[in-house]
Amino acid sequence: MSDLKIETPVSGPRIGESAPRPDGVPKVNGSFAFSSDLWHKNMLWGGTLRSPFPSARITRLDITEALLIDGVQAVLTHEDVPGQNLYGLEHADQPVMAEEIIRYEGEPVAIVAADHPEIVRRALNAIQVEYEEMAPLTDPELAEETDFIHPDGNLIRRINLRHGDQEVQGEIQVEGIYEVGMQDQAFLGLESGLAVPGEDGGVDLYISTQWLHADRSQVASCLGLEEERVRITLAGVGGAFGAREDLSLHVHLCMLAMRTNRAVKMIYSREESFHGHVHRHPAKMWYRHHADSKGNLLRVEAKVLLDGGAYASSSGAVIANATCFAAGPYRIPSADIEGVVVRTNNPPCGAMRGFGAVQTCVGHEAQMDKLASALNMDPVEIRIKNALKPGDKLLTGQTITGTAPVAEVIQTCAEHTSTYQESTDPMSLPGGAGRTADPEHISRGEAIAVGFKNLMFSEGFDDFSSALCQLENGVATITCACAEVGQGFVTLAQQITREILGVEEVILAPAATQTVGSAGSTSASRQTWMSGGAVQKACEEVRVKLLEKLAVEHQVDIDNLVLVDGQVTSLNEDFTISLEEATSEPLEARVEYRHAPTFPLDENGQGDAHVSFAFSAHKAVVDVDPELGLVKVVELITSQDVGRLLNPLQAVGQLEGGAAQGLGLAVMEEVLVTEGNIRNASFTDYLIPTALDMPPVEIAAIIEQPEPGAPFGAKGIGEPPSISSTAAVVAAIREATDLELPRVPVRFTDIVSVEED
Amino acid sequence: MSNDFYTLKVNGENHQVLDAWTGESLLWVLRERLGFPGAKNACEEGECGSCSVRIDEEIVCSCLVLAGSAIDQEITTIEGLAPEGELGDVQQAFIEAGAVQCGFCTPGLLVTIDHLLEENQNPDDLTVREAISGNLCRCTGYGRILEAVQIAAASRRGENHE
Numbered sequence: 029m030s031d032l033k034i035e036t037p038v039s040g041p042r043i044g045e046s047a048p049r050p051d052g053v054p055k056v057n058g059s060f061a062f063s064s065d066l067w068h069k070n071m072l073w074g075g076t077l078r079s080p081f082p083s084a085r086i087t088r089l090d091i092t093e094a095l096l097i098d099g100v101q102a103v104l105t106h107e108d109v110p111g112q113n114l115y116g117l118e119h120a121d122q123p124v125m126a127e128e129i130i131r132y133e134g135e136p137v138a139i140v141a142a143d144h145p146e147i148v149r150r151a152l153n154a155i156q157v158e159y160e161e162m163a164p165l166t167d168p169e170l171a172e173e174t175d176f177i178h179p180d181g182n183l184i185r186r187i188n189l190r191h192g193d194q195e196v197q198g199e200i201q202v203e204g205i206y207e208v209g210m211q212d213q214a215f216l217g218l219e220s221g222l223a224v225p226g227e228d229g230g231v232d233l234y235i236s237t238q239w240l241h242a243d244r245s246q247v248a249s250c251l252g253l254e255e256e257r258v259r260i261t262l263a264g265v266g267g268a269f270g271a272r273e274d275l276s277l278h279v280h281l282c283m284l285a286m287r288t289n290r291a292v293k294m295i296y297s298r299e300e301s302f303h304g305h306v307h308r309h310p311a312k313m314w315y316r317h318h319a320d321s322k323g324n325l326l327r328v329e330a331k332v333l334l335d336g337g338a339y340a341s342s343s344g345a346v347i348a349n350a351t352c353f354a355a356g357p358y359r360i361p362s363a364d365i366e367g368v369v370v371r372t373n374n375p376p377c378g379a380m381r382g383f384g385a386v387q388t389c390v391g392h393e394a395q396m397d398k399l400a401s402a403l404n405m406d407p408v409e410i411r412i413k414n415a416l417k418p419g420d421k422l423l424t425g426q427t428i429t430g431t432a433p434v435a436e437v438i439q440t441c442a443e444h445t446s447t448y449q450e451s452t453d454p455m456s457l458p459g460g461a462g463r464t465a466d467p468e469h470i471s472r473g474e475a476i477a478v479g480f481k482n483l484m485f486s487e488g489f490d491d492f493s494s495a496l497c498q499l500e501n502g503v504a505t506i507t508c509a510c511a512e513v514g515q516g517f518v519t520l521a522q523q524i525t526r527e528i529l530g531v532e533e534v535i536l537a538p539a540a541t542q543t544v545g546s547a548g549s550t551s552a553s554r555q556t557w558m559s560g561g562a563v564q565k566a567c568e569e570v571r572v573k574l575l576e577k578l579a580v581e582h583q584v585d586i587d588n589l590v591l592v593d594g595q596v597t598s599l600n601e602d603f604t605i606s607l608e609e610a611t612s613e614p615l616e617a618r619v620e621y622r623h624a625p626t627f628p629l630d631e632n633g634q635g636d637a638h639v640s641f642a643f644s645a646h647k648a649v650v651d652v653d654p655e656l657g658l659v660k661v662v663e664l665i666t667s668q669d670v671g672r673l674l675n676p677l678q679a680v681g682q683l684e685g686g687a688a689q690g691l692g693l694a695v696m697e698e699v700l701v702t703e704g705n706i707r708n709a710s711f712t713d714y715l716i717p718t719a720l721d722m723p724p725v726e727i728a729a730i731i732e733q734p735e736p737g738a739p740f741g742a743k744g745i746g747e748p749p750s751i752s753s754t755a756a757v758v759a760a761i762r763e764a765t766d767l768e769l770p771r772v773p774v775r776f777t778d779i780v781s782v783e784e785d
Numbered sequence: 786m787s788n789d790f791y792t793l794k795v796n797g798e799n800h801q802v803l804d805a806w807t808g809e810s811l812l813w814v815l816r817e818r819l820g821f822p823g824a825k826n827a828c829e830e831g832e833c834g835s836c837s838v839r840i841d842e843e844i845v846c847s848c849l850v851l852a853g854s855a856i857d858q859e860i861t862t863i864e865g866l867a868p869e870g871e872l873g874d875v876q877q878a879f880i881e882a883g884a885v886q887c888g889f890c891t892p893g894l895l896v897t898i899d900h901l902l903e904e905n906q907n908p909d910d911l912t913v914r915e916a917i918s919g920n921l922c923r924c925t926g927y928g929r930i931l932e933a934v935q936i937a938a939a940s941r942r943g944e945n946h947e
Contacts, residue, residue: 048880055888056876056895058823058863062888065822146806216827216835216889216923266827266889267923298828453911461915514887514924677883681925685886688926711832711921719914719927 042527043740046677049519050536051512063236063263064220068291071222072101074284075148075294076277077138077155078303082338082373082704083164083177084130086157091138094154099143101288103151108283111252115275117242117378121180122339124250124279130159131177132338132375133705134303141284141292164373164704168335169312171370177338184336184369185344187351189633191423192362198318198326202398206315206391207771209698210335211308211689213380214716217266219276219304220295223285230257231282236265238272240509240539241546250279251286255541258282262539268513269689270379271305273551274341302709306341306378307699309334309369311350311387317395318362323403325414327362328355328395328423332388334369334377341378343369348487349384351633352424356392357434357480357643358414363423365633373704379551381689382750385481390772393477393755397762408442411478425634431733433669434643438478441645441667444728448663458651458658460720465653465660472662473652473764478645479751482638483744484554488628493558494545496537497525497566498616499574502594502608504529504567507537510547510559515746516678517555521563523675524740528567530591531607545620553642553744556674561739562621569617578610624737640735644668644748646687646756647728652764657776659695661721661757667728671735671743679745684725686749692717693750694757698773791856795819796865807853811845812836814852815862823863823892827921834920837893838862844900846919863892866899875899875937882933886924894920898934906941908934 041047054060091103106113106125113127114120125136140151165174171182221235230253237243240260248258265272277294284292296304311334318327332350336343351367380386400407415434421427450456457465485491496507504525512518522534537543547559571591578596579586588599597604629635647665652658664687673679696715700707708714734741754772762769765779790803793814800819812829815821815838824847825835831846838847839861867873872880875898879885884894894917901908901916908916913934914927922930939946 046883049885051888052880052885053872055885055891056872056879057867058821058892060888061822062825064826065816146808214923215887216825216833216921217887218827265887266825267887269923295826298830451911455911455915461918516886677929681883681886681929684926684928685924686926689923710830711828712830716921716923717926718918718921719931720918722927725926725928 041523043523043674046675047519047523049516050522051518061264062217062266063234064218064295066222066234066263066293068222068224071291071293072141072143072288073145073148073294074281074292075140075152076136076280077152078134079126079130079137080133081130081159081161082133083162084159085162086126086128086130087160088156088158090156093156094140094151097147097151097154099147100140100151102141102284103138103155104283104287105138109250111250115246115250116340117274117342118344119180119340121178132373139280139284141288166372166374166704168333168370168372171372177373178371182371184340184371185347187347187367187629187633189351189363189365189423191425191634194362194364196318196327196362199321200319200399200402201316202395202402203316204394204398205770206313206394208311208387208390209773210310210377210701211380211693211697212302212699212714213269213271214714215267215269215271218296218298218301221263221277221281222291222293223281224291225285225289226257228257230259231286233260233278233282234263235260235278236263236272238268238511238513238551239549240511240541242549243275243278244541246275247278247282251282259542260540262511265511265513268550269381270551273379273549274306276304298711299709302699302706306376308380309336309346309377309387313388313391315391315395317399319399319403323405323410323413325358325360328360329364330354331366335374336369336371337374337376338371339376341376343378346384349481350388352422352637353385353481354388354392355423356389357416357478359416359420360423365423374701375699375706381686382481382747383552385479385751386754389477389479389751389755390758393759397759408438408476411438424629424637426636426638428641430640430735431671432641432643433731433733434478436731437643437645437667437669440729441647441665442476444665444726446663446665446726448724448726456660458653458660459656464656465658469653469655470651471654471764473760473762474647474649475756475759475763476645476647477752477755477759478643479748479755480641480643481747481751483557483640483642484552484623486626486638488626491548491558492620492622493547493562494620495559495562495566496544496616496618497570498614499529499570499611500614502531502606502611503533503535504531505535505537506563507544508547508559508563509539509541509544510555511539511550513550516675517559519678520556520560520674524560524563525567528564529571530594532594553747556742556744557623557738558621562619564739565621566617566619569619570615573615573617574610578605640738640743642669642743642745642748644752646752648756648760650757650760650764652761652779654765654779657779659761659774661691661695661723663723664725664753665728666725666749667731668745668748669731669743670745671738672732672741673730674740674742679730680727682745683727683749686746687725687753688717688722690750690753691722691757694754694772695774791853793852793855793860794858795821795860796862802852809852810848811850811852811855812847815847821862821864825889825892827889834897835890835893837896837920839896839900844897863896866895873899874940875902878933878936882929882936884925884929884933890920890922894930902938902941906938908938
C-alpha cells in the first residue's frame with residue numbers, strides 16, 4: 029500500500045536537513061518546564077529517608093515523632109505500600125522501601141510529605157531507625173561463594189559463550205587483565221516529579237523518565253492499581269544517559285499523593301541522586317588473544333565480571349552485551365567468553381550509554397594494541413586486517429546481514445589530517461588553570477580505538493513502538509510516548525512527518541501513557557529507528573487514506589496523485605485540492621512498529637540475538653606530564669557509521685557529547701565506593717569534563733551506508749561515541765607514558781610511581 | 786513567620802518577598818516564590834553553574850547567595866535576557882548552532898555568556914572555555930556551545946560569523 033510514488037512539497041526542513049529543535053525557544057528563554065519546575069496549587073513537598081549503611085537489619089523503625097511535627101502531612105514506610113513492595117526492569121527484586129534488610133547505602137526506608145522542604149528535612153531527621161549493621165559483600169569476585177544477600181541469590185546472570193573450534197591455539201598470544209571503574213550518568217536535571225491524586229482513586233504522575241509505559245506497569249503493581257488508573261506524563265527531562273530507565277521516586281510520590289489526597293512534588297539533591305539511580309557497572313576483565321604470525325585473529329578467550337550491586341536492574345542485558353561484544357568488531361573464528369554479573373552490597377548498577385560495550389572496549393582495544401606490539405605491526409593495520417564486514421559472523425554465530433563499515437571508520441579516522449591549531453597558552457597544558465606542568469616535560473601520545481554495539485533490544489524481546497498520526501485542516505499532530513531526553517527525537521518526528529505528509533505544521537502531543545501505546549525505552553540507540561519507524565508508518569497510513577479518499581470522492585486515478593506544496597495534485601488530470609481543504613475532516617492512523625525478530629542466546633551463547641550494529645572509531649591525542657601524572661586530552665578525532673544522516677547538526681551534538689562522556693571515564697570519572705559507601709556523591713568530588721577539559725572533537729567521517737530494514741536507512745547514533753572514546757584516550761596515555769595502565773579512569777597515581785616505604 | 790517582607794529587583798522590576806525564612810537561597814526564592822524558574826538546580830552547591838544569574842555586574846551561583854543579601858541590587862535571570870517574546874543574540878545563536886540538547890545547563894550558560902560578551906566582544910577559544918568552565922554541560926561536550934558563542938560574538942561586532 030505504501031509503494032505509491034509521492035512527491036512531497038518543500039515546506040519546513042525534512043529528512044537530512046539540520047532542522048531546528050521544536051523545544052529550542054522555550055529551552056533558551058527559560059520557560060521550558062523540566063520535571064523540577066512543576067507546580068500545583070496547594071502542593072506538598074516530599075522527601076526520602078535512606079539507610080546510611082550498605083548492609084544492615086532494621087531493628088526498630090518509629091515514625092511517631094515525625095508525625096507530630098507541625099506541617100507534616102504523611103510519613104510512610106514499607107507497611108504502607110498498597111501493592112507489591114518490589115519492582116525492577118527485568119526482575120522485580122527491589123523494594124519500594126526496605127522491610128527489614130538493607131542491601132545498599134541509600135536504600136529508601138521511609139518517605140515524608142510536608143508543607144515546606146525544610147519541614148520535610150526536620151521530619152526525616154525525627155524518624156527513629158535502629159540498625160544492626162552487617163558485614164557488606166563488596167567484592168564481586170567473592171559474591172558467588174558468599175551467603176545470599178537476597179532471596180534471588182547472588183548470581184544475576186552467567187553466560188558461557190563458545191564459538192568455533194575450541195582447540196585453536198595461536199602462534200602469538202597476548203594476555204591482560206583490565207578494570208573499569210563505576211561511572212555515573214551525571215545528568216544535570218535531578219530526579220524530580222509531581223504526583224496528583226486522581227478523582228477515580230488513581231494518580232497522575234508527571235516525571236522525567238526514559239520509558240513511560242515500563243514505569244506505569246511497575247508503579248501500578250506497587251500501588252495495587254489497574255494500569256489504566258496510573259497515568260504518567262513526561263515532564264521536561266534534563267538528560268538521562270541510562271539513569272532514568274529504572275524507577276526512582278515514582279512510587280514514593282504516588283503513595284504520598286494518594287495518602288494525603290494532595291499534589292506532592294519531590295526533587296532529589298545531587299548527593300541523593302548519586303544514591304537514587306543505577307550506575308555504569310564496574311568491570312574486571314581477563315583476556316587472552318590468539319593470532320597467527322601475520323596478525324590474523326584466531327581466537328579470543330575472556331572472562332568479564334560485572335558488579336551489579338544490590339539489585340538486578342538491567343544487569344542481565346548489560347552482561348549479554350558485554351559478552352556478545354567482548355572482543356570488538358573483529359572477525360574471530362573461535363571464542364570462549366564467560367560473562368558474569370553478580371549481586372553485592374555496592375550501589376546498584378544498570379543502564380548507561382554504551383551498556384556493557386564500553387567496558388569491554390577498554391579490554392579488547394588494549395589487547396589489539398598488545399597484539400600489534402607483539403607482532404611489530406601497525407595498530408591501525410591489524411585492526412583493518414581483522415575488521416568485521418557484512419557477511420562475517422559475530423562471536424554469537426550470527427551473520428551480519430546489514431552494513432558494517434568497520435574498516436571505513438578505522439581508515440578514515442586514522443588517516444584524517446587534523447585542522448586543530450595548537451595553543452601555546454599555558455592553560456592548555458596538563459593541569460590547566462593550575463599551570464603546574466612544565467612544557468619541557470610534556471610527553472605526547474596518540475592512539476586509535478574502535479568499538480561497536482547492538483541497536484535496539486535483543487534476545488527475543490518484543491521490542492516495539494507506537495504512534496498516532498492525525499491530519500486535520502492541513503496540520504499534522506503526532507502522538508508518541510517516546511521520551512525526549514535531550515537527544516532530539518522531537519526534531520526527527522517533525523522532519524519525518526513533513527517528509528511523508530508534506531505538511532509544514534507538525535504538532536507534537538505530550539508523551540503520556542493514557543493517549544498512546546508504549547514507545548519502548550529511550551535507550552539502546554533505538555528511538556530513531558523504533559519511534560522514527562512508528563511515526564513514519566503512521567504518517568504513511570494517513571497519506572494512503574487521504575489519497576484513497578480523494579480518488580473515490582473526485583474520481584481521479586490514485587496512482588497519479590502527488591502531494592506538492594501543500595496541495596494534492598493529479599499528474600494527468602485536471603485536479604488540485606489544498607491539503608487544508610482535503611483534510612477538513614480529520615484522518616488518523618494508530619500503529620505499532622516492530623523491528624525484525626531476534627532470538628534468545630542458546631546454552632553456548634549462540635543465536636541471532638541482535639538486529640543491527642553501529643560502529644565508531646576514535647583517535648585521541650594526549651599530553652602527559654609524567655612527573656605530575658597530569659593528562660590533557662588535546663584532541664579527539666572520530667568516524668562513525670550512521671546508516672543515513674537524518675539531521676547533521678543533531679548528529680554532531682551526539683558525537684561530541686558522547687565523546688565527552690567517554691573522555692570523562694578515561695581520565696576523571698569514578699564513583700568511589702569503600703566498603704559499600706559512596707565517598708564522592710557530589711559534583712565537588714565526582715568530576716565531569718568542563719569546557720577546559722574537553723578538547724575539540726573533529727569528525728573525520730560520517731559513514732552513510734543505508735541500513736537495510738531501518739526506517740530511512742538510519743542507524744541510532746547515541747551510544748557509539750561513548751564506546752571507543754574511552755579506549756582511545758587511555759591508549760594514547762599508554763603511548764605517551766609507556767605504562768601498561770590496565771585500569772580506567774587513569775589516576776595521577778597510576779602515572780606517577782609512588783614509592784612506598 | 787511574620788508579615789515582614791523584603792524587596793528584590795529582578796529583571797528591572799521590584800518584587801516583594803513575603804514571609805520568607807531568612808535561610809532561603811536566592812535560587813529558591815527566584816524559583817519558588819517569585820516565579821522565575823529559569824535558573825536551574827543541578828547541584829545546589831555551587832559546582833554546576835546551572836543556577837547562574839547576574840547580580841549587578843557579577844555572575845553568581847544563585848544557590849550560594851542568601852536571597853536577603855541581594856536587596857538593592859539588580860538581579861538578571863534568563864527570563865530577563867531579552868524582552869518578552871524576543872530572543873537575544875546568544876539565545877538565537879544557541880538554537881542556530883545546535884548548542885541545546887536537554888537544555889538544563891542552557892539558562893546558566895546563556896546568562897554567563899551574555900555577560901562575557903558584554904565585556905569582551907572578541908574572546909578567543911581559551912577565554913570562552915575559561916569563562917564557561919564553571920557551567921557544566923553533560924549532553925553536548927561543549928562543541929556547539931563554543932560555536933554559538935562565536936556566532937553571537939560576531940553578531941555583536943556587527944559581522945557575519947563564518
